[in-house]
Amino acid sequence: MTKFIDLTLSGISDGAIYAAVALALVLIWRATRIVNFAQGAMLMITTFIAYAVIGAGASYVVGFLAALLSGLALGAVTERVLIRRVEHAPPLNAVIVTLGLYTVLVAVAGMIWGNTPKSFPAAFSLRGYTVGGTTLLFTPNDTFIVLVVIAVALGLAAMFRFTSLGLQMRAAAFAPEVARLLGVRVGRMFTVGWALAAVAGAIAGVLVAPSVFLGPNSFDPILIGGFVAAVLGGLDSPPGAVIGGLLLGLALSYVSGYEGSALVPLAALAILVLVLMIRPSGLFSAAQERRV
Amino acid sequence: MESRELPGAAHRLSVEDVTVSFGGIRALDRVSVEVSTGEVLGVIGPNGAGKTTLFNVICGFVAPDAGTLSWRGKTLHRIRPHRLSSLGIARTLQGVGLFGRMTVLENVMVGAQHFRRAGIASAMVALPRSDKDERDLRDRALATLAELDCAGIADRLPGTLPFAVQKRVALARALVAEPELLLLDEPAGGLGADELTELRGVIERIGREIAVMVVEHHMDLVMSVCDRVVVLDFGRVIAAGDPAAIKSDPRVLEAYLGREAEGPEALTAAEAGNAGRP
Structure with missing residues (x-):
């Protein structure tokens, strides 16, 4: 019984991470209908930036904030400079661009910080x-x-639901041409979507x-x-991404605890294929609404 | 209607000698039209005559190959669609074009975005100013919905409403921006007789205060609400004038029927067939 409780609790914790990454993927998918394969590399870079800031003597909080801000900038610049051209x-062009970005970011991180894994401080015990x-x-x-992660999910939900920025982002994602006609700066909404996604990713990374x-x-x-969680949740739905993340976290935790951790990647893919x-x-x- | 008082000066949209080609096809060929505040201009013509292309040019979705547009005394060079609402121009779409996953109220609020004062940054952190904007947008949207008798459905999703009501919501979404020029693309499409009467009343009311352009197949509606009518055929203006003159213009009848017409009834009959289309 203790084992079950342990596995459940650690599943929730893992699931929260998957949920945050899934949220990042969903935000980008909603905004620009692109699966961002560079998401993992982007959050790796922002985490390295936090690592560097903390290593320079700053506190954990400052490091966390550095990750958030660099995520915001990295997401916005990526959309503006790279993605805008393939929108x-x-x-397939966008897929190749994000894969290319992944490769570049991984290489750059290796050049700057080396390939030996480093330990990163935790916020609490x-x-x-x-x-x-x-x-x-x-x-x-x-x-x-x-x-x-709960705060991030609720914050995003509130933003989409209650703010005019969220309203415009939903309008831009749902029907860009119509939104544009109504005065929404659709391109800017896409940039904001990518920036917010990168922030969610940065949080997951730290x-x-x-x-x-x-x-x-x-x-x-x-x-x-995160990708499996996003697909579980329907790729289009932020609440779905959170629930998908938690379900995946739990499932993988049980597989790891009862069947062995070697099966975890296989189980993740099996769940993906089944869904x-x-x-x-x-x-x-x-x-399902299809784009016409 | 207090919320849309006359801004004082009368405004005029002039489209001059606009030409648009798609590949080898001339969608618009040296088309000139004008519409001013207090006037309802009808744009009619057989399918494919270039009516929607004309709207797309005015909205900036299609850049003309030649010709100029001017609005409120200024030449519009490159029109960017997202600037339209701040230029005082609004448009409804064929069909409804509502955002399916947003409530009626949210749909209309999107149309009022240009009243927002706070920037994105303050909206993100929900500063007080942004908060006030939010309430202001909501109030405007609710007021416009109420004007069109849609106040009771503010929280519904568009997909759950009858088509005619969705069209009214789409109209509210255009009107909430308080435009000085309203482009209506087939507002009568798919409406029944009672709804048409209602629509006629709405267009007449709006048309007294702002400039309205209507693309419409429903000839009875065009003839009753429009002050002037322009007829397009194969991208050219083949006739322009008041509804009575247009009704009996032999070139118009020929464009619709492809032969010498027998009388005004013939046009109405031809359009009756056309109007059933959504």
């Missing part, structure tokens, strides 16, 4: 809570992770870095998890 091109004599696998830092260590390729599995076969529009997507 009207066939989808990594010693599990002790309940009635048993130490749980859930740590104060996990609590922090879950709370931050949160997960203490447990995966920091290296140019250390976030690749996280990106795969795509049984319900390609995702578990939580509303009635």
Whole structure:
């Protein structure tokens, strides 16, 4: 029973990370109908920036903020400089561009910071809570992770739902030409979408870095998890991304605990294939609207 | 209607000698039209005559190969669609073009964006000014919906409403921007008789205060609400004048029927067939 509780709790913590990455992917998909394969590399870069800032003597909070700001800038610049050129091109062009960006960012990080994984500080203690004599696998830092991701998800939801910026972003994503006609600066909304996505990714990077260590390729599995979570949630729905992330986190945690951690990547892909076969529009997507 | 008081001066849109070619096809061939405040201009013509292309030129979706546009005394060089609402120009689309996953109120609020004062940065951090903007937009949207008898459906999703009501919402979304020129692309498409009467009233009311251009197949509506009518055929203006003159113009009848017409009834009959189309 303790094992089950442990696996559930660590599944929630992992799931929160997948949820944050999935949110980043969903934001970009909604805005520009592009799957951003560079997301993992982008959040790796912003985490390295946090690492550098903290290494220079700044506090964890300042490092966290540096990651957020550099994410904001990196996302906006990527959309403005690279993606804008392929937005009207066939989808494959954008895929190639994001894969290319991934390669470049990984190489650049390797050149600057080397390929040896580095340890990254955690915000809070990594010693599990002790309940009635048993130490749980859930740590104060996990609590922090879950709370931050919940805050990000709620913040994004509130922005989309209650602000005029969110309104314009939804309008731009749903029907760009119509939105433009109504005075929405569609291009700017796309830039904001990418910037916000990169911020969500940056948050995920800083949160997960203490447990995966920091290296140019250390976030690749996280990106795969985020991608599966996003597809589970329907790619189009931020709440779906969060639920998808949590479900995936739990499922992978049980697989890892009961069957062995070697099966985790396989299980992730099996879930992806199953979802795509049984319900390609995702578990939580509303009635499918196709772009004409 | 208090919210859309006359801005004082009368305004005029002039389209002069506009030519648009798609490949080898002349969609518009030296087309000139004008419409001023307080006037409803009808644009009619057989399918493919260039009516929607004309609207697209005015909205900046299509750049003309030649010709000029001027509005409020200024030449419009390169029109960028997102600037339209701040230029005081609004357009409705064929069909409805509402955002399906947004409520009626949210749809209309998008149309009022140019009243927003706060920038993106302050909107992101929800500064007080942005907050006030938000309430202001909501109030404007609700007021416009109320004018069109749609106040009760503000929280519904467009897909759950009858087509005619969706069209009214689309009209509200255009009107909420308080335009001085309104372009209506087939506003009567898919409407029943009662709804047409209502629409006629709305257009007449708006047409007294601002400039309105209507592309429409429904001839009865065009003839009753328009002060002037321009007839396009194969991208050319083949006739222009008041509705009565247009009705009996032999060139117009020929364009619609492809032969010498027998009388004004013939045009109405031809259009009756056309109007059923959405």
